[in-house]
Amino acid sequence: MVDTVGFVLAVLVTPASIQDRVAARALLLRLRATVGDRIRLVWADGGYTGTLLEWARTTLGVVVEIVKRPDLPRFTVLPRRWVVERSLAWIVGHRRCVRDYERLSHHHEAMVRWAMIRITSRRLTQSP
Template sequence: MRAASSVPVVSRGYDGGKKVAGRKRHVITDCLGLLLLVAVTAADVGDREAAVPLLQRVRAAHRSLRLIWADAGYTGMLTDWAREKLHLVLEIVKRSDEPRFVVLPRRSVVERSLSWLMRSRQLVRDDETLPATSESMILWSMTMLMCRRLARRTHTTTTSMSLAA
């Protein structure tokens, strides 16, 4: 995510892979794509490095969680560490070898969640001074999204009941 000039240099970095100066958003979602946990780091922090505290936090918050699907950026010793220390199975969803675009079933859930969040204008660019404030804005946007869906579902159920009566 690109960071505004108001973001301190200490909390931003440069991601050489994507060629973007700013911050990275690391998210863990459930199977429906609803946000469980978010962490915002400088863009130069590696995925595996950021995953360690994120996995520890998700383990403490969700004790019944047993399996986490992740992309190839989280391979290596992290899978063994998660199994031994946190008793979590970290399953890597690998890309297809086909030259054309293929939707990967488990990765698409997180990508869809990130696109839902990007509909919030506040999250298109990172303007927040502190990473914790950015995390709060992401959580707030997901809360608004979930509330809208619940309200729409309740309204639909109420009107369909009244039509049936």
């Protein structure tokens, strides 16, 4: 989960057998534990529909807004979706995050955090 700039707020690595909408509850709970109740709106793609929307609203007080795909016959950039894709591209730029080298999911989560720490520190120390 990333903020509007693209910096990681929470990380959850799951096996491929877990659906995204099922893992989203654990990710939202992890986000709550990390940043508290400051997050009120979360944008998500169409894969996160279903009972997650109501659960997030009633349990966490977070509105999950689905970014709809436009009915156009050609490729269009979805609003807000490109922020997540750009963040993933930044993370994959680090060798240990290109493939699943780690045996344990929490090790891979740590590698993602290290990658974002490196990205953020480089951006903060660059001269304008």
